[in-house]
Amino acid sequence: MARIKAVKNSTKKEVIINKAGTLFRKSGYRATSMRQIAGHVGVEAPSLYNHIKSKSDILQSICMSVSKEFCQQRRQVEKMQATDSLKVEQLVRLHIQKMTQHFDMVFVANHEWKNLKEPFLSEFVIERRQYENFLIKLISNAIKAKEFRTLQPKVAAISILYTLRSIEYWKRNSKNLNNNTLEDDIVNHLLYGLIQ
Amino acid sequence: MARIKAVKNSTKKEVIINKAGTLFRKSGYRATSMRQIAGHVGVEAPSLYNHIKSKSDILQSICMSVSKEFCQQRRQVEKMQATDSLKVEQLVRLHIQKMTQHFDMVFVANHEWKNLKEPFLSEFVIERRQYENFLIKLISNAIKAKEFRTLQPKVAAISILYTLRSIEYWKRNSKNLNNNTLEDDIVNHLLYGLIQ
DNA sequence: CCTACCGATCGGTAGG
DNA sequence: CCTACCGATCGGTAGG
Numbered sequence: 001m002a003r004i005k006a007v008k009n010s011t012k013k014e015v016i017i018n019k020a021g022t023l024f025r026k027s028g029y030r031a032t033s034m035r036q037i038a039g040h041v042g043v044e045a046p047s048l049y050n051h052i053k054s055k056s057d058i059l060q061s062i063c064m065s066v067s068k069e070f071c072q073q074r075r076q077v078e079k080m081q082a083t084d085s086l087k088v089e090q091l092v093r094l095h096i097q098k099m100t101q102h103f104d105m106v107f108v109a110n111h112e113w114k115n116l117k118e119p120f121l122s123e124f125v126i127e128r129r130q131y132e133n134f135l136i137k138l139i140s141n142a143i144k145a146k147e148f149r150t151l152q153p154k155v156a157a158i159s160i161l162y163t164l165r166s167i168e169y170w171k172r173n174s175k176n177l178n179n180n181t182l183e184d185d186i187v188n189h190l191l192y193g194l195i196q
Numbered sequence: 197m198a199r200i201k202a203v204k205n206s207t208k209k210e211v212i213i214n215k216a217g218t219l220f221r222k223s224g225y226r227a228t229s230m231r232q233i234a235g236h237v238g239v240e241a242p243s244l245y246n247h248i249k250s251k252s253d254i255l256q257s258i259c260m261s262v263s264k265e266f267c268q269q270r271r272q273v274e275k276m277q278a279t280d281s282l283k284v285e286q287l288v289r290l291h292i293q294k295m296t297q298h299f300d301m302v303f304v305a306n307h308e309w310k311n312l313k314e315p316f317l318s319e320f321v322i323e324r325r326q327y328e329n330f331l332i333k334l335i336s337n338a339i340k341a342k343e344f345r346t347l348q349p350k351v352a353a354i355s356i357l358y359t360l361r362s363i364e365y366w367k368r369n370s371k372n373l374n375n376n377t378l379e380d381d382i383v384n385h386l387l388y389g390l391i392q
Numbered sequence: 393c394c395t396a397c398c399g400a401t402c403g404g405t406a407g408g
Numbered sequence: 409c410c411t412a413c414c415g416a417t418c419g420g421t422a423g424g
Contacts, residue, residue, distance in 0.1 A: 230418080231419095242420075251419065
């Protein structure tokens, strides 16, 4: 056991959470049974409970770790020495990279967080709100500095965050996805719009 | 019964579908039980089956009617006498209006279509693909006509469609929502981007 | 439209 | 880690 852990560099709990994350992404949290998760891990369902407390415990682990990572990226951008428009761009780029690299986990956090139980539900919502507010503030400052056009910062921020979810489409539908090109394409679309 | 139908201008089946749509939107298809739907309609669960065939039948009605309405809007724009960039703008505006006016139904179609059974699942996916391809074609033509910047039409199209989902945010979080201003704000964001 | 009820499946526990 | 099993809930049916 200890040797397997060392070789694979992940505990059994982490294996369970990863397998569950993929199943939650494909079928949804409610539609995924503990027996399905157990099947993919390679044990019987009751054995899962030696490593996790409940089904909800798995969802909490996924959502809260994703939330923490986005908080960390927010603080990273906060500390940057750059114009506000460049900070917006960097936050967007880090956001795309996180979605690309941890697709299942970010997808589950974005789509299944409503199934969280308290106090995790409240904590998740608050941290998400902080992330939104940070982006709104950056956009607002960039408008004041004449870097961005005059527009409603909140509408722009929410539009951007929903646009970034389009990564879900590309991850699902494209096998050989060139992430770098896609990242630049989306960033350019957001910065310059459609009009010539 | 006939009188109630005439006064309310909706059959019992339509009442069931509307109530179910709201519940599916709030809690999700899998998490909504037939007993909950019955409770909101004001009958016992088994009575629902005098009007609908199954739970899946309700979801089919919702998704396929939404799909038909978006197909209709696509054909409406197809017949327009206008530049391709104006057609893009009009498709987007109709899309926003449909999402605003039939929020629950469009939301359910967008989020729960994976729960459809064949042949409805395939039909839905095909019609959705047609809508995407139409938007891609419009953007592609607008680029050739130098109305839009040079960018990847498919990335732009998918980004736009995901941006339009931000209506979900505003419908959920704003009580007194000025739809006209929001529509213009989103359209301007899409057309002109952020940069001054 | 109702009451009564069915088989299937769920998350989770007991006990070893 | 397993087998055996629990109460709860599900979508749906029978019959009137």
